[in-house]
Amino acid sequence: MLEVFFLGTGGIMPTKERNVPAIALRYRGEIILFDAGEGTIRQMNTAKLSPMKVDKIFITHFHGDHYLGLGGLIQTMNLWNREKPLHIYGPKYTFELVQHFLNSGFFRPGFDIHVHELGETRLKFGDYEIWSFKVEHGIPALGYVFRERDRRGKFLPERLREYNLSEGPILGKLEREGKIEWKGRIIHLEDVTGPRRKGLKVVYTGDTEPTERVRLFAERADLLIHEATYLNPDDRGGSYHSTVKEACETAKRAKVKLLALFHRAFRYTYGEYSVEAAKICGGFNVNFIVPRDFDVITPKSDSWELRSLLEEGK
Numbered sequence: 001m002l003e004v005f006f007l008g009t010g011g012i013m014p015t016k017e018r019n020v021p022a023i024a025l026r027y028r029g030e031i032i033l034f035d036a037g038e039g040t041i042r043q044m045n046t047a048k049l050s051p052m053k054v055d056k057i058f059i060t061h062f063h064g065d066h067y068l069g070l071g072g073l074i075q076t077m078n079l080w081n082r083e084k085p086l087h088i089y090g091p092k093y094t095f096e097l098v099q100h101f102l103n104s105g106f107f108r109p110g111f112d113i114h115v116h117e118l119g120e121t122r123l124k125f126g127d128y129e130i131w132s133f134k135v136e137h138g139i140p141a142l143g144y145v146f147r148e149r150d151r152r153g154k155f156l157p158e159r160l161r162e163y164n165l166s167e168g169p170i171l172g173k174l175e176r177e178g179k180i181e182w183k184g185r186i187i188h189l190e191d192v193t194g195p196r197r198k199g200l201k202v203v204y205t206g207d208t209e210p211t212e213r214v215r216l217f218a219e220r221a222d223l224l225i226h227e228a229t230y231l232n233p234d235d236r237g238g239s240y241h242s243t244v245k246e247a248c249e250t251a252k253r254a255k256v257k258l259l260a261l262f263h264r265a266f267r268y269t270y271g272e273y274s275v276e277a278a279k280i281c282g283g284f285n286v287n288f289i290v291p292r293d294f295d296v297i298t299p300k301s302d303s304w305e306l307r308s309l310l311e312e313g314k
């Protein structure tokens with residue numbers, strides 16, 4: 001079960017309506033954080049996500065709106081007597097920058113913080129991998145891919161009957177070991193299961209101007225969270241950001257199932273931005289959402305289901 005929590009969806013600076021970037025993936029009891037803008041601890045508390053369940057934080061780049069919440073998070077973990085280590089991942093210079101940051105106040109974490117500087121790489125964890133890829137933002141900046149391992153196919157009842165296999169511990173053993181000897185026959189897991197199911201793929205660009213790297217890494221993703229700071233290219237000035245149109249183009253070319261338009265500039269209200277985005281993305285025939293803070297999406301059969309924690313809390 002995977003849940004994607006949009007904790008902060010706005011870019012550059014927080015507004016009354018939305019906070020700065022932070023995305024939490026909850027997967028099998030673990031919370032993986034992508035970016036931690038200022039106030040992320042408040043957003044996590046509101047979403048009832050415990051920072052004690054966070055072991056890994058992936059920072060896309062060191063502009064304030066993407067990392068200034070680290071201090072509050074770490075201090076809260078300390079306050080709650082955290083003992084297990086925390087891993088912080090980011091682009092070149094992450095080590096120096098995190099060290100400076102942690103030295104800026106009168107507190108020392110009572111737990112280990114491991115800092116990992118990444119280029120383009122694949123990190124393997126239990127049931128998933130995290131890939132990092134370089135994006136174009138004028139400073140060292142990364143995008144990330146969460147890639148769930150492919151899962152075994154479903155058990156096929158008719159095949160189970162054929163092999164006289166009943167539900168229960170014996171199936172658990174077959175699943176764990178891949179093959180068993182049963183009633184004088186060797187049975188492989190593939191003998192009684194359907195085709196393997198592809199693991200989920202979620203991609204987060206962080207801040208970037210349009211780049212071919214995103215399309216490459218987002219190929220056939222289930223979800224692409226693409227920064228789309230501006231509605232009009234003229235608003236961009238000299239900044240290294242993308243427009244809604246560019247995010248839609250990339251999503252279309254990469255054949256992603258769902259595009260989340262993220263990091264909109266503070267000048268746009270939600271209403272204005274989503275109406276314009278619908279006009280722009282409509283032309284591309286791309287499935288998209290404009291998430292608000294505290295929206296949560298979960299995969300459901302071949303698409304995603306969206307709910308709002310704020311609506312639920314009313």
Ligand SMILES: [Zn+2]
Nearest residue numbers: 011012065207
């Ligand atoms: Zn930003």
Ligand SMILES: [Zn+2]
Nearest residue numbers: 061063137207
């Ligand atoms: Zn930035």
